[in-house]
Amino acid sequence: MKLSGRNAIITGASRGFGRALALKFIAEGASVVMCARSSRDLERTAGEALAMAGPGQRVVSVRADVSKTGDVENLIETALRELSRIDVLVNNAGIYGPKGPLEEMSWRDWVDAVEINLLGTVYACRSLLPHFKKNGYGKIINLSGGGATAPLPGISAYAASKAAVVRFTETLAEECRGSGIDINAVAPGALNTRLLDEILEAGPEKVGRAFYEKCIRQRQTGGTPLSRGTELIAFLASAESDGITGRLISAVWDNWETLPSRRTELESSDIYTLRRIVPEDRGKSW
Numbered sequence: 395m396k397l398s399g400r401n402a403i404i405t406g407a408s409r410g411f412g413r414a415l416a417l418k419f420i421a422e423g424a425s426v427v428m429c430a431r432s433s434r435d436l437e438r439t440a441g442e443a444l445a446m447a448g449p450g451q452r453v454v455s456v457r458a459d460v461s462k463t464g465d466v467e468n469l470i471e472t473a474l475r476e477l478s479r480i481d482v483l484v485n486n487a488g489i490y491g492p493k494g495p496l497e498e499m500s501w502r503d504w505v506d507a508v509e510i511n512l513l514g515t516v517y518a519c520r521s522l523l524p525h526f527k528k529n530g531y532g533k534i535i536n537l538s539g540g541g542a543t544a545p546l547p548g549i550s551a552y553a554a555s556k557a558a559v560v561r562f563t564e565t566l567a568e569e570c571r572g573s574g575i576d577i578n579a580v581a582p583g584a585l586n587t588r589l590l591d592e593i594l595e596a597g598p599e600k601v602g603r604a605f606y607e608k609c610i611r612q613r614q615t616g617g618t619p620l621s622r623g624t625e626l627i628a629f630l631a632s633a634e635s636d637g638i639t640g641r642l643i644s645a646v647w648d649n650w651e652t653l654p655s656r657r658t659e660l661e662s663s664d665i666y667t668l669r670r671i672v673p674e675d676r677g678k679s680w
Contacts, residue, residue: 402425402484
């Protein structure tokens with residue numbers, strides 16, 4: 395139980411990947427404060443987690459919209475009041491937002507997606523950092539995904555906000571270097587959750603035929619198991635990953651299980667970070 399005795403906050407924990415994360419953390423021995431916008435789904439997941447919890451483990455649920463600073467502040471205050479100490483923050487809450495050509499989208503919906511995906515992540519980090527710095531220890535894991543590393547025509551708010559989450563993660567990791575706080579971003583893989591349902595419902599006219607057909611194949615093949623992403627995040631939340639920070643790690647494509655033996659090499663490189671491709675990277679001499 396690699397998270398035994400640890401206390402974690404998980405946002406967007408009521409359904410899909412967030413639910414799987416909450417249950418994984420409980421299975422690994424952590425106490426969990428979970429939040430979501432839907433009280434009904436949140437309470438159902440909290441009930442499942444509580445049924446799995448062992449002696450000494452706590453499960454706390456807080457209805458919160460991470461795009462609202464007041465809700466985030468209440469979430470952090472409640473977590474600290476109930477558990478006294480927080481060791482891990484997982485910023486999982488996120489949405490695809492509007493779909494289609496930029497000029498045809500609702501501007502309010504576009505901004506809402508950025509506020510949830512990016513600003514919600516920033517609010518939570520900003521609110522909890524003083525506690526982590528006081529303790530000289532903390533783990534922050536931000537959910538990114540495929541939107542950070544490749545263009546996603548028709549889903550521009552999601553793509554832009556998730557790329558920003560990665561650069562924010564790298565920047566905050568540098569700000570906190572030497573403080574005992576590790577901050578990483580995670581790409582959990584192509585998951586068959588409600589977000590996939592949204593893409594299929596939107597249709598190829600809004601999200602592009604290539605991406606739509608890719609999602610159809612994903613639905614048919616089952617996608618990436620949720621467990622692959624939850625295992626990576628449990629690793630990053632544990633003492634085993636101490637010193638690994640400022641990285642975007644793929645649950646599917648990266649050999650992250652070996653990272654503890656590569657800390658020194660990783661720290662002195664730009665591996666698992668966003669960077670600009672220059673001609674020399676492609677064998678050109680422009």
